[in-house]
Amino acid sequence: MIKCIKFSNFRNLNGEYYFDQKLNIVIGKNNSGKSNLLDGIRLAFSAINDDYFRVEKSDFAKCNDRVPIVISVELEPDSIPTLNYYDGNRSIKTGFIVTVRKTQRGRYSKEVSLLNGSNVDNEILKNDKKVPNVTIIPLSRIDSLFTIGMTASISNFLSSEEDYCKIKEASKEQLKKQLQTKINEFNGFCKKFGQNFDVAFADPKITDEKIYVVDADINEEHSYKIGSGYKSVANIIINSMHEGNNIILIDEIENHLHPSLIRTLIREIQTLNNSIVIGTTHSAVVLNELKIEEVIDISGKSLKDLDENTLQKLNVFLHPGRGEIILADNVILVEGYTEEMLLKKYLRNNNRNWTILNAAGVMFEPYIKLSKYLNKHIVVISDNDKSTVDGKKPSSRFNNLSCLCTENNIKLIQVDNTLETDLYNNGFLTGCKELLKRHESHPDIYVAKDKKKIEITNYLIENDVDLSTWHVIKEIEDEFKCN
Template sequence: MFISEINIENFRNFGGSNNVIEFNEGVNVIIGHNNSGKSNLLRALELVLDVGSSKKLLIDDFNKNISIDDLKQKPPKVSITVSFSESDSEPEFSEDLVTVSTWLTNLESPYKAQLTYDFYLPEKEVEEYKKVMSEISSTDSEEYWRTIEHNFLRKYRSNIYGGNPKLKRVADSEALRKIDYQFLDAIRDVERDLFTGRNTLLREVIDFFMDYEIKNDESMEKQEQQAEINKLKMDFSKDAKSLIDTLRGRMKQGKIEMLRYANETGASFGNAEPDFDGHILDSELYAALRLIVKYQTGVKIPATHNGLGYNNLIYMSLLLAKMQKDASGYYLGSNAKVFPVLAIEEPEAHLHPAMQYKFLKFLKNNSEGKARQIFITTHSPNITAAVGLDEIICFHRKQDYSLNVAYLGRVFGEEDKKSKDYVERFLDATKSDMLFAKGIILVEGITEQLTMSTFARYVDCDLEDSHISVINIGGRYFEHFLKLFDSTKQNSIHKRVACITDLDPLRKKHDKGSFTKCYPFELDIDTEHYSYKSCSNNLVGKYGLSNGQSSHDNIVCVSQVEGQGKTFEYGLAYENPECKVILTNSISNAKELDSLFDTYKEGGSLEDMIKLLGNQGDENKRIAKSILQYEKSDDKKHLLAARYLNSIDKGENAYELAQALEENFNKGNKANFKVPEYIGEAVKWICK
């Protein structure tokens, strides 16, 4: 079986009665921005599944988004329902089914079962509750909550019901103990919790794995195994007796002096006197063991002297070993756990990024026989990179603070396998940041990525304060990713996404060939020989942005004005024909471009600027020929933009341009640079 879903009602930031989160068998990685509810989800699971945890809640554990009228009518209540489902590979009449037999809500295969935790005010107290609350006339809801805390919270009760919660059948405690819920919180002190045999965790693990080569020998019958282990225990007792005898011999004379006082105080009477004797069991010597780290050089140091990250890994591995022990029917008989569950909050704490990746891979590949189901909350892109889309559950709080739960693997249907495979390959540690941000700007290249944060400052926005991530997808692959975020589709993440794309106008000869890139000033100048496309993608039409309003709920796609734009760099020069800030050190044809910028600023003619191009190179000749046929007022801007585009190395220029624009802004020269209008609109929309 496996935990298939949880429904959380009025617990912490889970308001209302329909907060359903569905789970996978195996590993479930829950991600989301801060305060989205990840930690509260693990605490909700603990309230239902961990028999030993406190079931008493505090006043701040209630979701307080309840109206005063509702508070007056009935006392607030927390309800958490965990649902179990039959696994595909589960044998008939399994031990799982026996465990949940009294919690069943569906008897037919695949069976369903439920456990419900309720924290409520008993019915006999409700009349008094209504009376007290009706006497409060305040419009401040906090006064009502304070009254509940001071007058009624101590009267609240908790129960865990099995099956249909309306029937109020209290779950059997023995059956509940068959669930082994182990929770590692983010703020953990592993040195406090292990590393000597006196510690309960380590002692239990040592005892289980003692003589493991015998216990795990499948060629021996159980009785043979036990007989062999008993023989080893007897041999140990004989050796221990020899040690005790040696100790007694060493203290023979001292004992006489020590016990002389017993005779003088009257402690010895009736021919009886104190003496020393003893025996040692192997299990009693576990306390003498301590965990060490042994290096290849032969140096040994206590585990407590290691770094926190290393010790966290050791602790989690020992916890998995303990879960394996607790689930062993051979070792514990009928006391063995049936359903081990491991929940880890922020496993990345103290772990190097590479170790985070390796640890998740280990959990995925080695959980069988130790933890039947694993729940992980994380902020780490390295961890999301280690799992598939099917294992990621994303929490996102919308503007009204309602919870959007996205199941990334389900966004893609069978027909979208290509997109799913592409996104899964793409989401490495550097790109997974898009899953954690509150909003995303998707761009085609490195230059846009490096300059976007500075552009935002030029238009009085701040991407960092707005928790917006800029992701370079390395080309025009927007549609693969937009499927993750399209709020009109089920299972998607409802966060704002802005795509910034290039127009890249195209042309092709009528009689042969395919479409190739052209300049915007070349559009329609030779329709006798060419066919033209002013835009090479249709995303702008599908997700347009006009006057700050988008045509889609949460996605926009912007680009340059048709007939003016080509690439990002082209548009940058077209919008800033008098701003030499964009002329970076690595740019080629620097003197020529410098003269072109001066000539434009001084009001020189198009012919003057064409002369500056010179006659060198086929591209210059093409620009000169086509621009003369263009015959529109912005011809000089187009000429300058075309020459600028052909003079930059995009890789090197990206870093220099970003630095130059940042320095220009910091010097207070904001007015001399104009952010391309389409980019400014997208930034303002995403930060709104």
């Protein structure tokens, strides 16, 4: 439904965001504006669907309410007919602008217009059945929907408590019959998560009946023993089952959820009908379950703008460890697990905020492009493989990698032939020389014996060999300035 939303003077947001996927996940550091983005969407749609959103002075950038907040929302053509207009080419466009300004009385008013500046007929808009429902999760959880409410006052109008109970139960049964199809759909969703949940109904009121989740196995009116994670999942599912259009906003989608539950939830969200989900995350597990096109940086960058070849490789090879590159500050790309193990030990011992990612030798290019696109501080470490080339010069693979790093202004740290060769030449493997052998073609070069790479790494780790003077560490420290 939403194609693009653009903010001006709303909190710390002054940019535009594109949402062309069913599931859209926003990434960024704490306090970078992810939650503000969700609130901004709520504010915009509150002006057309009468949802409550209280505007305060702090909602204006730098609290300057002399300048209005302007939020422009471009929608898919004809998704809300009341908001249609024709552009200069006589094509249907759909969207609206919400302007929030301070009135002479000191209050804040919301004004709605079409994207071309034309007026909106508010009466027709109120009756437009395609105006979406907007739900933010997990700010309202399932357990908050259950309230004791008006039981006593209703019963006062009845001749007996027994009459009241009969009316109450009959009302609940009728509601359940009316909603049985949706309830069955909800039950089916829950079973995919290994849970048997049902819905029950609050005591009857004149308007605004509530439903809440119960444990179907226990047969209690309401169970507070249902875990917070499952409450979040149930809330998402219930709010996606409205027959109209739904915009579901989820702040930190991973909250309270075990990784296995996250995986199932994301896969089910991607199948929802009539719904667009916009969420935020700090979780590499969440990112691993997404297509790279579904990830949006809070700066407004959509990862779908990477070239097609890079997107394809990232969608195939981006596993949870490598997925952390999207969340990292300082990134070290290495080509093998031995480098990864040694550097991680150094990180722990020296409390460095570096993220080490194993690019599996030949897969540097997509991660370099991704890191560069997201403005990450990145270092690449690679063997020069000189023993594989006559004349003991760096291999063509290394030369190609060197060119790629130079083009992207990225620091490339050259390891002499292999990791073991480099460590031996720099005096770190004198205590385990029996694990090394001379290279067959170049006897002056030492390499690891067959299947001894891990033993060499274990030797360095178990003996707590100080690698702080190793040129690789020194070059990383110099590049990152101890950040």
